[in-house]
Amino acid sequence: xxxxxxxxxxxxxxxxxxxxxxxxxxxxxxxxGVITFSFAGPVGDQLGFVxxxxxxxxxxxxxxxxxxxxxxxxxxxxxxxxxxxxxxVVPPAHLSPWPIVAAFGAATVLVGVVVDxxxxxxxxxxxxxxxxxxxxxxxxxxxxxDPDANRALRNRLMAPIETPIASAFGVFIFVFxxxxxxxxxxxxxxxxVFGIAAIVVLGIASYFATRxxxxxxxxxxxxxxxxxxxxxxxxxxxAAGEREFHYLGPDGENGHNDVEAEDFGGDADELDDEAxxxxxxxxxxxSTAGDTE
Amino acid sequence: xxxxxxxxxAEASDxxxxxxxxxxxxxxxxxxxxxxxxxRLFLGTSLLGLITVVVAGLILxxxxxxxDSFELLTSGSVVQVTALHExxxxxxxxxxxxxxxxxxxxxLQVGASTLAFPRAAALSFWxxxxxxxxxxxxxxxxGGPGGTDLQGTDLWxxxxxxxxxxxxxxTVCVLTTIFGLRTTGMTLRRIPAFSFxxxxxxxxxxxxxxxxxxxxxxxxxxxxxxxxMWGANEAILSQxxxxxxxxxxxxxxxxxLGIAADQIPVFAGVRQRFTGVLMAAIGIFGFLAxxxxxxxxxxxxxxxxxxxxxxxxxxxxxPVLMVLALGGETIRAGKLRPSGSLITALxxxxxxxxxxxAGAVHVIEPLELAGTSWHTGQMNxxxxxxxxxxxxGSWYWAPKLFGRTLDDVAGKLIGPLLLLGGLLLxxxxxxxxxxxxxxxxxxxPVDDPVGALNGAAFAGRALVLLAVIGAAAxxxxxxxxxxxxxxxxxxxxxxxxxxxxxxxxxxxxxxVVTDDRPLFTETAEEDASA
Numbered sequence: 001x002x003x004x005x006x007x008x009x010x011x012x013x014x015x016x017x018x019x020x021x022x023x024x025x026x027x028x029x030x031x032x033g034v035i036t037f038s039f040a041g042p043v044g045d046q047l048g049f050v051x052x053x054x055x056x057x058x059x060x061x062x063x064x065x066x067x068x069x070x071x072x073x074x075x076x077x078x079x080x081x082x083x084x085x086x087x088x089v090v091p092p093a094h095l096s097p098w099p100i101v102a103a104f105g106a107a108t109v110l111v112g113v114v115v116d117x118x119x120x121x122x123x124x125x126x127x128x129x130x131x132x133x134x135x136x137x138x139x140x141x142x143x144x145x146d147p148d149a150n151r152a153l154r155n156r157l158m159a160p161i162e163t164p165i166a167s168a169f170g171v172f173i174f175v176f177x178x179x180x181x182x183x184x185x186x187x188x189x190x191x192x193v194f195g196i197a198a199i200v201v202l203g204i205a206s207y208f209a210t211r212x213x214x215x216x217x218x219x220x221x222x223x224x225x226x227x228x229x230x231x232x233x234x235x236x237x238x239a240a241g242e243r244e245f246h247y248l249g250p251d252g253e254n255g256h257n258d259v260e261a262e263d264f265g266g267d268a269d270e271l272d273d274e275a276x277x278x279x280x281x282x283x284x285x286x287s288t289a290g291d292t293e
Numbered sequence: 294x295x296x297x298x299x300x301x302x303a304e305a306s307d308x309x310x311x312x313x314x315x316x317x318x319x320x321x322x323x324x325x326x327x328x329x330x331x332x333r334l335f336l337g338t339s340l341l342g343l344i345t346v347v348v349a350g351l352i353l354x355x356x357x358x359x360x361d362s363f364e365l366l367t368s369g370s371v372v373q374v375t376a377l378h379e380x381x382x383x384x385x386x387x388x389x390x391x392x393x394x395x396x397x398x399x400x401l402q403v404g405a406s407t408l409a410f411p412r413a414a415a416l417s418f419w420x421x422x423x424x425x426x427x428x429x430x431x432x433x434x435x436g437g438p439g440g441t442d443l444q445g446t447d448l449w450x451x452x453x454x455x456x457x458x459x460x461x462x463x464t465v466c467v468l469t470t471i472f473g474l475r476t477t478g479m480t481l482r483r484i485p486a487f488s489f490x491x492x493x494x495x496x497x498x499x500x501x502x503x504x505x506x507x508x509x510x511x512x513x514x515x516x517x518x519x520x521x522m523w524g525a526n527e528a529i530l531s532q533x534x535x536x537x538x539x540x541x542x543x544x545x546x547x548x549x550l551g552i553a554a555d556q557i558p559v560f561a562g563v564r565q566r567f568t569g570v571l572m573a574a575i576g577i578f579g580f581l582a583x584x585x586x587x588x589x590x591x592x593x594x595x596x597x598x599x600x601x602x603x604x605x606x607x608x609x610x611x612p613v614l615m616v617l618a619l620g621g622e623t624i625r626a627g628k629l630r631p632s633g634s635l636i637t638a639l640x641x642x643x644x645x646x647x648x649x650x651a652g653a654v655h656v657i658e659p660l661e662l663a664g665t666s667w668h669t670g671q672m673n674x675x676x677x678x679x680x681x682x683x684x685x686g687s688w689y690w691a692p693k694l695f696g697r698t699l700d701d702v703a704g705k706l707i708g709p710l711l712l713l714g715g716l717l718l719x720x721x722x723x724x725x726x727x728x729x730x731x732x733x734x735x736x737x738p739v740d741d742p743v744g745a746l747n748g749a750a751f752a753g754r755a756l757v758l759l760a761v762i763g764a765a766a767x768x769x770x771x772x773x774x775x776x777x778x779x780x781x782x783x784x785x786x787x788x789x790x791x792x793x794x795x796x797x798x799x800x801x802x803x804x805v806v807t808d809d810r811p812l813f814t815e816t817a818e819e820d821a822s823a
Contacts, residue, residue, distance in 0.1 A: 004481040005472070008493065008576050015580045023586065023601045027594060045594070048586035048601075055500050055583060062496075071481045072472045089474055091407035091798055092326035095311045099412050100323050103419030103459075107427060110455060114447045134412065220320040 003071040009063035013056045020052035093147035096137060102130035133158070177234025184237035201226070312797045323419075327797065328396050328408035331418050333694060335393025335463070336687065338422060340765045342385030343680065345429075347758045349378040354751035356734050358744065371734050372439025373432050376530050379537045382676045384456045385425055387545040388498070390683045392417075392463040395491045395548070398690050399467055401788035401795060402485045404476025404804045409469035413462055420459035427452035438530035443516075446526050450513040453533075457502050457509075464495045471495075476787075476804050482572075483809040485786040486565070487686070489572055490551025493579035497544045504585035508532055531590040538668060539652045540605045541584025542675045546645050549682035550575050550616045553638040556689055557620040559782050560635045561627030564810055571619050578612035581605050597656065597663045606656030610649040617642050632782070633704015634688035640712040641681035647716070648674035651723060660727075667726025670719040677715035677757070681708060684764050689782070695768070696794030697777045703767045711760040717753030721746035785810040 002010070024034035024043040033041025034049075043049040070076035074086050081087070105126030112120025140154035141147075182190045204222055208214055312327040325331060352374055356365050366374060400408050408414050431437050431452055436445020471484065471492050484492075512529055515522040535541050554575075558565040565571065587605075589596040596602050620642065629635075651671040655662050662668075687694060688704045722730075725746040730739065739747065780789035789812055791800050804811070 004572070005492075009496075011576060012496070012580055012583075016583070019586075019601055019605075022604075023599060026600045045592060045599070047588060047591050048599075051504060051586035052583075055585075058500060059496075066472075069472075072475070073480055074475055074477045086477065086803075088803075089406055091312070091328075092411055093311075095321060095324035096326060096412055096415075097324045099326075099415035100419045102416050103423050106420055106455060107423040110427060110451045111448065113451065114444050215318075217319045224319070 003066060003073070005066040005071040006063045009059045009066055013060040013063060016052050016056035016059060020049050020056065023052060024049045093141065094137075094151060096134075098130045098134045098137065101126055102134070105130055133162075174230065177230050177237075180234040180237035181230075182237075183242040184240045186243060326411040326415055328400055328411055328414060329694070329795065331408075331411070331414050332393045332395070332397030334418050335389050335396060335421075336683075336694070337768075338425075339386050339390035339393060340761070340768070342381065342389070342425065343761055344758070344765070346378050346381035346385055347754060347761060349374050349381065350754050351751065351758065353378060353734055354747065354754055357739070357747040358751060369439040369441060372530060373437050375734070376438040377429070377432055379530075379672065380453070380533065382672075383536055383542075383545055384428075384453070384460070387676060387679045388460045389421055389463075391491075391494070391545070391548050391679070392460060392467065394683060394686050394690070394694075395467045395487075395495075396463065397694055398686070398788060399488050399491055400470050400474065401693060401791065401799055402488045402786055403471060403474060403479050404787050404800065404806065405470055405474035406798045406800065406803070407474070408466050409474055410466045414466040417459050417463035417466065420462065421456055424452050424455035424459055428456060436526075438526055438533075440526060446529075447513065447517055450509050450516065450529070454506050454509045454513075457506055461499060461502055464498050467491055468495045468499070476806065478806040479787070482568075483806065485551075485788075485809075486554035486571060486575070487548065487551035490548045490554075490575050493575050494544065494547035497547065497579050497582050501541060501544060501583055501585040505533065505536055508588075528590065532588070534590065535584055535588045537672050538587075538589070539584065539602075539655060539671070540582055540587065540609060542672055543578065543582035543609055543649070543652075544584065546648070546675050546678050546682070547575065547579050547582060549641050549645055549678050550578065550613070552682045552686045552689075553620060553642045554616060555786065556635050556638050556685070557623050558627070558810075559784050560630045560632055561624050562630070562783070563623060563627035564785075564813060565619075565623060566626070567619055567622075568809060571616060574612040574615040574619070578609065578616075581609045581612070595663075597658050603656045603658070607653045610646070610653050613642070613646050613649050617646060631705070632688075633699070633701040633706075633708065634685050636705050637681050637685035637688060637708030637711075640708040641678050641685055644674055644681055644712060644715060645678035647719075648678055651719075662726050664732055665726035666722045666730040666732055668732050670722030670726060673719045673722065674715065677711065677719065680715075680757075680761065681711055684708070684711070687764075687768060690788070692777050692779070692781060692793035693788055693791075693795055698781055700767055700770075703763070707760050707764045707767070711757060711764075714753050714756030714760055718750050718757060719753070721749040721753070725750075780812070785813040787811050 021034050023045055025031065027044030027048070028042065029044030029049070030041035033039075033043050037043070037053055038049075066072075078084065078086055105123045108123030108126060109120050110123075112118070112123050136158055137154060140150045140157070143150050143153050178194075182194070185193055208219060208222075311321065312325060312330070322330065322334070352365060353371070356371060359365070396408055396414060400406070427448060431445050431449030432440065434445040434448075435442035436447070437449035438446075440446050440449070468491075471481075471488055475481075475484070481489075481492075511522070512532060516526065516529075554565070554571055587596055587599075587602055592599075620639075648671060651667070651674055654660065655667055655671055684704075684707060688699050688701075691697060691699045725743045728743050728746075730743050730746075777793045779791065779793050781793075782789070787804060787806065788795075790804060
């Protein structure tokens, strides 16, 4: 018996073949070429013909699959499986961050391909992490019938790997982005900004510590805002570039070996080996003015 | 006669389950694998997308009304805003909204405890959301069709691909649920009309949208490396215009037929008759909506000269008429209770009928409507049908979607208001098309009859925007009821056999059905009559 699903897909397939023939003949194809799908002659509008012929092939294949599986009818499935009832399908027992991580990874790859391949590499790392975690999680979810036991099994396998990697990654993220902010801000501005940031973090943490019943959403939102602020600041710092640095020699600001660009008429090449100017354009006004403290 | 072995007052407790927390819990929201929550996320954000693209349309309308050359926009940004409006209607609203609705309702209709691949569904949503953000960002930095920023254009092209792939992933989840997770006794012939229409629509999307991805890949490679095949970015929009033109635009409207067909028998209080004919009509409409072959920008000859294109355009009106006629026959056989959702569904059916009729006229070559604003009017009518369909579905299935019924008076007002606004928008554009107004925004003032028509179209779009904002506000507000009945309408299909809102796992125990209207009983009929 042809099932309803098969009727749908075989019907689509037959209609697509007919449409391909009509299109091919009307657009200059030869009858033989159209009927033989271009083996024995031209088919006219190639793009349209290929799309319609492809549609016919795909839907015919789907029809065959659907016939073979009897529309995946539950009764048929139980007969094939030799069981009295269908295997139970249960919704996920745990929340999972990996779909959103994978989506961020894909988006990062996209931006990276356009802007900077290093960023694309970061995206690939995120995608890989999501794929591994997702795979292990999916395996563990089906390990036993007890969700808690499955969870414990997954944690026993992955926690020794996740914890050090996540810690190292977290430290790296913090150091990298915070350092970009520090390097971009003026000397005293960096001190002020991070002083204030420290006070804010301490204040919020103290608030949460004194209110154990505070909602999860508030904590999550605070962490999210903090993380986004750090990353956003770091990206802005990267875009702005580092501030000008004047290496003042081994004796520091008050020593006698202070060397500055202006002492050489703004020509950085004349500085001795002990004095280096980084990220500075010696021809610019700011450079020649220099820090004189 | 009953037919389900599941007690309608199925009770289940979500206490202790991580998915049991409210939607306001941010951590749960971003890590959820619950199909109802993911569906709601799709629905809510796609409504935001709709408001965005309607505002873009208003800007284009204002530009059409300008008395000088381009006033608000430049010649390049007109193309950018056109891309945002036309492609946005499909990619930021229609497809995600329908997928979101299906993600919530389809598992309930087929008696499944969950959506197939629920975490892939979550990936589908987040991928779509981030893709949409990058898509808009690409336009904002000066990329996309008509833009001048090369990197922005590359980003826009890749983001369009990400949007489509994400939506296809969600479609796979829905289709797999329909095929693989139906409950015992739920044969394909017994699945409700909305689920069947999603089966047809999803199949069409899976067949055609990968062609768009291939288009994008070719455009991207050419744009990034040589720009010898298609130039810088002038041709991007024309190469993707088949997504928003006939016959492909009908692919987004297939589920509208299912949404209407599911409601009419319920509110008429009778069984749906000629179910096979109904399914055949939806299937035929699905075939006629396969439009990836009709790419005017690549076709060697004018697509309007192709007999197949003309035939498909004319025939598309027939299955819509067939479904509406079946609905009329059902209404005649029963006693109609006009609810807000039903009125909106009927408005959606009428809008789709108008869209296919306009499409049938569009393809008649001697009328020379190709390249005129008739195309824009016809597209707007089709999207109007989708907007009405999505809102109708949201009102009808609100107890399952949101755990509460929505304001019925608002439902009764919003549908006709949207239809009125949509007709006020589309009909002037159609008439202006007859008067040879081009599909693109002209760089200067237009003659008075066309100018007046453009003014009317602007007013219509403003009305649509107001109605959409009103509907979104009503969806957000609800009625605040906590005692929502499980089945407020006397529904016939399985989604009404569980609680409102459904628990995690949807049903307390797997239902077993032996009929295509599992909950249709004499009592329900009597309730309807009362």
